[in-house]
Amino acid sequence: MTIQTDSVRAWLIGTPDVELTVKRAGDLSLDQGRAPHVQGTLTIARPTLATLTALDPRLGARVRVTKAITTATGTASRSFDLGIRSRALSQRSAVVVLELASDEALLDDWAPLALDASCVAKAGSLRQVVNYVLGKVIPGAALAASPALDAQMTMLDVDNLVANPSVEVDTSGWATWSAGSVSSARLVAATPEGAAFYRCTFNAAQSAVGYGIYAAGIPARPGTSYTSSIWVRSSKAQTVRCGIEFISSTSTAVGSAVGPSVAVPADVWVRIACADALAPAGTATITTTVYGDAGAVAWANFDRLDADGLRVGPTASEPLVWKPGVSGLEFLSTLVQKAGYRLVCDESRTWTLRDATYTAPGSVTVAYGVNLIEGDDTLSRDDETWMDAAICRYRWTGAGGASMEAIDAYSLTGSYTSAQTIDISAPYPGPGRAMYAVQRAQGRGREVTATRITDLTANAEQPIEITLDGAPIQTGVAQSVRFDLARDEITVTARTVDTPIGAIDRLAGTIDALPGTIDAL
CATH class of the missing domain: 2.60.120.260 (Galactose-binding domain-like)
Structure with a gap:
């Protein structure tokens, strides 16, 4: 039997860093469907007055939390560099509870005071648009080189019903x-x-x-x-x-x-x-x-x-105009999701664009009788995450103060059975987001939540295999991973599908590397 022990340490990041006394309470979680991608709470003993003053979230304070696991073969650790969103001091128990989040929260904090049309000239590259906004809000921040996803920001995939709108040749019509x-x-x-x-x-x-x-x-x-x-x-x-x-x-x-x-x-x-x-x-x-x-x-x-839904705003490039009062996260989400991507900042402050095929390195395995502590398997048609059709309804204020609306609809098949409406307060950038939402929803509706002993390499978006007592083997991709700071445990939530023992998905390596022919498998 393998015995492992865990420890948690934390520092207020500064010059120099100041170590905080951690009370064994709190959690850190990563979730593929959430912004901020990383969130958590940390309970520490009441520090000195100077440190307590420096923990002010209004000052942009940050902490680094490190969880370490020690086994007979050595020690492994994982660190989380997160911003403080709030701090609560308990006079009675003399502890401080910190609410933490990755840098998407900073992107959601900031909005321009005046109209910013700088991204219009960057319509040829979504990466350039994202990097401009990141650099504006968080100086020095930019997308990592990999994944090297990009997209041209073609905003309007609609046809003008006026045949001769700008009199290019004559006055016909x-x-x-x-x-x-x-x-x-x-x-x-x-x-x-x-x-x-x-x-x-x-x-x-x-x-x-x-x-x-x-x-x-x-x-x-x-x-x-x-x-x-x-x-x-x-x-x-x-x-x-x-x-x-x-x-x-x-x-x-x-x-x-x-x-x-x-x-x-x-x-x-x-x-x-x-x-x-x-x-x-x-x-x-x-x-x-x-x-x-x-x-x-x-x-x-x-x-x-x-x-109908094929509406436009004041200019063909309106979705690329960053308006006063619109946060950086809100501005980018419309453009990123139209392209079928997600914008994610992880615990190391690394920014990436991810598409539907993205999986995090490594994998998570949870098995009854091996490392499983507890697990739940839920099937639901009423789960809001499952759909086979979507209607994205864009609403915004157009030219002259006119109220504008656009519809982007998509169904997986002509005989869809569950359609969900998504309301978006942003100029219509053209179709794409509804298809992205429906495609991401496939395989959902069955949710497995499993708690196992801590694996520091576990990540949201990793391939996962879960074996529960009395249920088929479940395979899928981890939606969220929660690290319990009080216990040597992680809880993984995944949308999964039944996978028989002999399924081809469970074969090691690639199908091309297998001997013989597929008929012989």
């Missing part, structure tokens, strides 16, 4: 209400969404009814919501709105919607929108319009008209 001259041309300096625009001049006599520029004959269907967004510029300061007219097959108006009024300064490009206009019964086509005052030269560019 465009017209005006009210009298005036009409022409198309190219601007010497590029417009926000391209070099071309539609230009018209109206008579001052039309001031009673204003002017209108429109694109007509766009196919539409009843019961669908439409969002139109338009770049406008005027030769004088005025109030401008954009609208959507619903037209029947007999050219009769059957409904309309108008977006909020927007004050447009002279000679400034402004994007305006009309959001969530529901096409009534009888709708066959759409006319999208611009309304304003008369007596001015006006330019317009119908940059987007989208149906």
Whole structure:
């Protein structure tokens, strides 16, 4: 029988480090589905006044916790470098309880005070975007070289329903209400969404009814919501709105919607929108319009008209614009998850991007009669982590204060049985996050929790094999690992699948290295 003993030590990180007297209480856990990835509590004896003052989480205090295991063959240890999130001093028991977390918590603490568009120029590389934000919030922080995952930040995978939105060749599909001259041309300096625009001049006599520029004959269907967004510029300061007219097959108006009024300064490009206009019964086509005052030269560019969930915000790169009040973690999570990745900081302050195929080095084995202390095996359809379809609903404030919404939906098969809705307060970056959520959910719904003697190499996202009394061998990937600082124990939680004893998944090595043919196995 192997006998092992464990010990826990901790230091306040500084110059120099100050050792803390650990009381045997608390835990440290790693969880693949959580940010911060590492969290825990530590109870220490009340230190000197100077040390107690330095343990202030508002000062960015950090501790290093080291757990060591000693056996007949030697001593192994593992250290956790974590930030202090809170400290509570008990006057009665003279102990201090520290709440600890990895650096995702720092990323969630910080938000810009002004709009930051620096990431727009980095759209070609998700890694560059992540490194910019990490360096902004935590000087010197950056992604590790491996895994070397990256992605191009293509924000909008949707098609503009306006066939000739920026008059690249001619004025086909465009017209005006009210009298005036009409022409198309190219601007010497590029417009926000391209070099071309539609230009018209109206008579001052039309001031009673204003002017209108429109694109007509766009196919539409009843019961669908439409969002139109338009770049406008005027030769004088005025109030401008954009609208959507619903037209029947007999050219009769059957409904309309108008977006909020927007004050447009002279000679400034402004994007305006009309959001969530529901096409009534009888709708066959759409006319999208611009309304304003008369007596001015006006330019317009119908940059987007989208149906249902295919909505856009003020610019095609809006998800890459870091807005005031949006934390670094919130800003990055939308972009990272669209690409099908996760952003993780471990106990050594190493940042990585991880995809669905990522597994941590090593493996965890828990076996009844060997190292198992206790275990539970739960099957549930009501578990929120299991689904075979997802609807990601994005909501944000668009141009001119318009409320915008986008839907990203995905199902594993056409006959899905459990769909979950995920609400996201962020500009729509294009599809991808719903598929990522559904694919990650597969294999879940069966949860095994097992406690065994401590293995310091155990990690979330390691391959795991669990053998319980009266249940098939369970294999999967560890979702979380909790180190009990008061006992020589770890508790592992995993989503698993039944794996028969002779299953090919349990063979050592790779299938290519096996002798003979697969038919002979």
